[in-house]
Amino acid sequence: MVTPELNGGDVGVGVGGGSFDFQRYLSARADAVNDALDRAMPRGFPERLCESMRYSVLAGGKRVRPVLALAACELVGGDAAAATPVACAVEMIHTMSLIHDDMPCMDDDALRRGRPSNHVAFGEFTALLAGDALHALAFEHVARGCGDHGVPADRTLRAVAELGSASGTGGVAAGQVADKESEGLPVSLAMLEYIHVHKTARLLEAAAVSGAIVGGGADAEVERVRRYARCVGLLFQVVDDVLDMTSTSEQLGKTAGKDVEADKATYPKLLGVDKAREYAADLLAMAEAELDGFDAERAAPLRHLARFIAYRQH
Amino acid sequence: MVTPELNGGDVGVGVGGGSFDFQRYLSARADAVNDALDRAMPRGFPERLCESMRYSVLAGGKRVRPVLALAACELVGGDAAAATPVACAVEMIHTMSLIHDDMPCMDDDALRRGRPSNHVAFGEFTALLAGDALHALAFEHVARGCGDHGVPADRTLRAVAELGSASGTGGVAAGQVADKESEGLPVSLAMLEYIHVHKTARLLEAAAVSGAIVGGGADAEVERVRRYARCVGLLFQVVDDVLDMTSTSEQLGKTAGKDVEADKATYPKLLGVDKAREYAADLLAMAEAELDGFDAERAAPLRHLARFIAYRQH
Numbered sequence: 001m002v003t004p005e006l007n008g009g010d011v012g013v014g015v016g017g018g019s020f021d022f023q024r025y026l027s028a029r030a031d032a033v034n035d036a037l038d039r040a041m042p043r044g045f046p047e048r049l050c051e052s053m054r055y056s057v058l059a060g061g062k063r064v065r066p067v068l069a070l071a072a073c074e075l076v077g078g079d080a081a082a083a084t085p086v087a088c089a090v091e092m093i094h095t096m097s098l099i100h101d102d103m104p105c106m107d108d109d110a111l112r113r114g115r116p117s118n119h120v121a122f123g124e125f126t127a128l129l130a131g132d133a134l135h136a137l138a139f140e141h142v143a144r145g146c147g148d149h150g151v152p153a154d155r156t157l158r159a160v161a162e163l164g165s166a167s168g169t170g171g172v173a174a175g176q177v178a179d180k181e182s183e184g185l186p187v188s189l190a191m192l193e194y195i196h197v198h199k200t201a202r203l204l205e206a207a208a209v210s211g212a213i214v215g216g217g218a219d220a221e222v223e224r225v226r227r228y229a230r231c232v233g234l235l236f237q238v239v240d241d242v243l244d245m246t247s248t249s250e251q252l253g254k255t256a257g258k259d260v261e262a263d264k265a266t267y268p269k270l271l272g273v274d275k276a277r278e279y280a281a282d283l284l285a286m287a288e289a290e291l292d293g294f295d296a297e298r299a300a301p302l303r304h305l306a307r308f309i310a311y312r313q314h
Numbered sequence: 315m316v317t318p319e320l321n322g323g324d325v326g327v328g329v330g331g332g333s334f335d336f337q338r339y340l341s342a343r344a345d346a347v348n349d350a351l352d353r354a355m356p357r358g359f360p361e362r363l364c365e366s367m368r369y370s371v372l373a374g375g376k377r378v379r380p381v382l383a384l385a386a387c388e389l390v391g392g393d394a395a396a397a398t399p400v401a402c403a404v405e406m407i408h409t410m411s412l413i414h415d416d417m418p419c420m421d422d423d424a425l426r427r428g429r430p431s432n433h434v435a436f437g438e439f440t441a442l443l444a445g446d447a448l449h450a451l452a453f454e455h456v457a458r459g460c461g462d463h464g465v466p467a468d469r470t471l472r473a474v475a476e477l478g479s480a481s482g483t484g485g486v487a488a489g490q491v492a493d494k495e496s497e498g499l500p501v502s503l504a505m506l507e508y509i510h511v512h513k514t515a516r517l518l519e520a521a522a523v524s525g526a527i528v529g530g531g532a533d534a535e536v537e538r539v540r541r542y543a544r545c546v547g548l549l550f551q552v553v554d555d556v557l558d559m560t561s562t563s564e565q566l567g568k569t570a571g572k573d574v575e576a577d578k579a580t581y582p583k584l585l586g587v588d589k590a591r592e593y594a595a596d597l598l599a600m601a602e603a604e605l606d607g608f609d610a611e612r613a614a615p616l617r618h619l620a621r622f623i624a625y626r627q628h
Contacts, residue, residue, distance in 0.1 A: 042483045045508075049483060049491040100446060105417075105438035124419035125494050128442070132414060132449065133487035139453040140478025143471045153467035157457045160474055164454025169356045169363060173447035177363040180439050194359075 020297075022304035029070050029080070030063040036084050037091060040141055042133075052122040052130035053137075057095045059113045064236070064309065065090045065204055069211035071301040072225050075294055078215020085145030086159050086210040089138035093163060094203060096131040096138075097172045103127060106180070138163065151214045159210040166206030175199025179264065187265035193234075195265070200240070201233025208232075208302075224290050231287035232306050238280045239310060241266035242273060247314065284310045334611075336618035343384050343394070344377040350398050351405060354455055356447075366436040366444035367451075371409045373427045378550070378623065379404045379518055383525035385615040386539050389608055392529020399459030400473050400524040403452035407481045408517060410445040410452075415490065417441060452477065465528045473524040480520030489513025493578065501579035507548075509579070514554070515547025522546075522616075538604050545601035546620050552594045553624060555580035556587060561628065598624045 041054045066087030073083035102109040102117040103124060110120050119127035139160055146156040165171060175198030182191060208229035212222045245268045267276040287306045291299040355368045380401030387397035416423040416431040417438060424434050433441035453474055460470040479485060489512030496505060522543035526536045559582045581590040601620045605613040 046488055046491045046495065048495065049488060053483075096446070100442055103419075103442070105419075105442060126491060128414055128417070128419060129487045129491050132410070132445075133482040135446065135449050136478045136482030136487065138478075140475050140482065143475035143478060147471070153471050157461070157467050157470055157474075160471075161454050161457035164450045164452075164457060168447040168450030168454065169367075173443045173450065174360055174363060177360045177440060177443050181360065181362065 020300040020304065022301070022308065025301055025304070026067060026308065029067045032080070032084065033063050033066040033070070033087050033091065034058070036088050040088050040092075040137070040145075042137070048122065048126055049130060049133060052118060052126045053134055055121060056099050056112075056118045056130065057092060057134065059115060061091075061113060062312075063091065064305070065094055065207040068204060068229065068232070068302075068305060069207040071305060072208040072211035072217075072229070073215030075225065075291075075298050075302055076212050076215045076217030076221050077298070078211075078217075079149070082146070082149040082151050082214050083211040084149070085142050086163070086214055087207070088145075089142045089163055090203065090207040090210070092134040092138040092141070093167045093172070096134040097167075097176070097203075099127050099131040099134070101176065106176070135167070138167075146214055149214075155214050155216070158213050162206045162210050162213065166202045171198050171202030171206070175202070182265055187270070189270055192265045192267065192270055196234055196237040196267075197230070200237040201230055204233035204236060205229040221294075224293060228287050228290035228302065228306075231283045231290070232309060235280055235283040235287065235306065236309050238267045238276055238283065239312065242268050242276050242280070243312075243314065245269075245273060280310055334614040334618065336615070336622065339615050339618070340381060340622065343381045346394070346398065347377050347380040347384070347401050347405065348372070350402050354402050354406075354451070356451070362436065362440055363444060363447060366432055366440045367448055369435060370413050370426075370432045370444065371406060371448065373429060375405075375427055376626075377405065378619070379408055379521040382518060382543065382546070382616075382619060383521040385619060386522040386525035386531075386543070387529030389539065389605075389612050389616055390526050390529045390531030390535050391612070392525075392531075393463070396460070396463040396465050396528050397525040398463070399456050400477070400528055401521070402459075403456045403477055404517065404521040404524070406448045406452040406455070407477065407486070410448040411481075411486045411490070411517075413441050413445040413448075420490070420494070449481070452481075460528055463528075469527050469530070472527050476520045476524050476527065480516045485512050485516035485520070489516070496579055501584070503584060506579045506581065506584055510548055510551040510581075511544070514551040515544055518547035518550060519543040535608075538607060542601050542604035542616065542620075545597045545604070546623060549594055549597040549601065549620065550623050552581045552590055552597065553626065556582050556590050556594070557626075557628060559583075559587060594624055 037057055041057055042050045043054075044050060069083045069087040069090055070080040074080050098112060099118045101107050102112055103119050110117055112118070115121070117127075118130060122130065142156060142160055142163065146159070147153065167173065175195050178191065179195045179199055182195065187195075205226055208225050209222060212225040217225065244266065267279060271279065284306055288303055291303055351371055355371055356364045357368075358364060383397045383401040383404055384394040388394050412426060413432040415421050416426055417433050424431055426432070429435070431441075432444060436444065456470060456474055456477065460473070461467065481487065489509050492505065493509045493513055496509065519540055522539050523536060526539040531539065558580065581593060585593065598620055602617055605617055
């Protein structure tokens with residue numbers, strides 16, 4: 001059972017038979033990703049565009065998606081460094097989707113990660129183009145960067161395809177359209193699942209799968225990682241929905257109660273908060289079950305990551 | 315000297331020592347690209363998103379960029395089919411940039427290719443996301459498609475990087491920001507060149523370069539293609555500027571006089587129409603000179619393509 005009283009720190013011991021320190025792992029990996037993102041972000045002309053891109057990408061955040069990529073790479077025996085380009089690319093794509101999602105023609109949200117949204121800080125046309133530039137950079141970064149870490153070109157190409165699918169009609173863009181079209185309408189549980197799977201889960205899945213691919217995972221391992229990440233991705237959104245309903249804006253660092261206000265379909269709205277939490281617990285159990293086939297020590301980061309997502313407070 | 319009285323048909327003979335029929339070549343290659351684009355565009359759910367993508371991508375247009383990719387591939391001895399995925403990807407990226415460029419927060423243009431702009435036909439949020447989905451599909455399409463034509467993965471990755479650079483801060487997005495920021499301000503010739511090179515020329519360059527790469531061109535050949543295409547790309551924009559000033563909306567299939575109305579910097583505005591035409595003629599000569607090192611017959615399509623761009627009426 002997932003309860004909001006718990007937090008990630010409470011599940012940091014006793015998994016995988018050892019004393020794995022998840023908070024330390026998460027912090028170290030997030031730091032590595034932040035350094036890599038800082039290096040990957042362009043500086044120079046046009047300054048306004050570069051500043052706008054840096055503003056949103058380097059605004060912090062939990063870096064769940066990139067850490068998922070690194071941990072999946074390590075799970076299949078790869079070196080985390082090999083997955084750094086795909087980890088950064090996933091965060092660039094995610095940031096692009098947030099920038100565009102916050103724009104007036106989408107959710108019209110003025111607050112993101114506790115700061116003014118990109119279009120509020122830099123104006124609409126720069127925000128639109130900063131998103132586009134981040135989107136392009138994501139693919140360029142993977143195409144140029146993976147080879148430096150000895151990743152064979154065919155694996156890198158599979159990662160590019162995976163990320164492209166997750167960002168477009170196979171994922172985020174499709175989910176966003178379905179989400180916007182559903183506002184104010186009665187929404188079935190099937191449609192709600194479609195929206196969450198595409199808008200959120202698919203990119204988390206692509207993060208993990210890309211990490212496993214560049215790490216050299218066998219096809220069967222990659223598919224297990226995919227099923228794990230699909231559950232974790234949906235779990236992430238279900239918890240997000242619950243937090244939007246039960247937290248304050250200050251706790252979240254973004255506008256709380258936004259979904260209710262916009263009359264958006266959410267799990268707690270359709271199922272009630274308790275049932276939504278039960279569903280989250282089921283997803284967590286399913287995700288963890290997919291890790292049982294892997295070495296316990298190597299699987300510890302992904303096991304803790306799933307729990308961290310389930311028990312997080314913001 | 316480039317004069318608008320001439321057109322593409324007038325330069326269709328006598329090049330490469332033979333009777334190369336450029337109009338037939340262009341038409342056949344454009345048909346092949348249109349078929350491939352039609353197959354590449356998603357159908358299904360969300361229908362509104364897929365229809366919006368198809369609406370803009372399959373709206374016609376001269377297909378100059380994709381034909382450039384196919385012709386560059388053939389120039390270096392490749393089979394045009396190998397370049398079809400990059401040709402389609404370039405057109406998807408180009409269409410994304412047009413959809414976003416037409417939006418109210420950018421150029422606010424209601425007319426494109428003689429029809430309502432995407433956001434006018436489908437609404438703003440769908441237009442924004444259709445652009446994003448096309449952008450993602452471009453990279454996915456290259457990553458998945460090139461291997462089917464026997465293109466080695468390392469070449470395909472170089473094409474992905476080239477296209478990413480041309481779409482982001484190394485190209486279109488940077489050019490669009492610089493262009494928007496310059497509206498209503500005095501603009502130097504250097505800044506005007508920056509805008510045109512990035513906003514327009516860079517993607518035409520990437521089209522040709524990607525085609526040459528997947529076609530198996532040697533590094534020196536690829537660089538000659540790059541220089542050719544850089545000139546052709548700038549030529550394309552200079553002619554575009556001249557046509558905007560000298561044509562009607564009916565002739566162009568888009569709003570004429572738009573640049574003047576928006577107080578945008580253009581070559582004819584800075585240099586006058588005659589000097590702008592002289593510059594176009596210089597660029598054409600430089601582009602053609604880069605082709606002299608190739609077999610005349612193989613170079614004929616790119617030679618005629620440069621002239622077609624120089625002498626076009628819309």
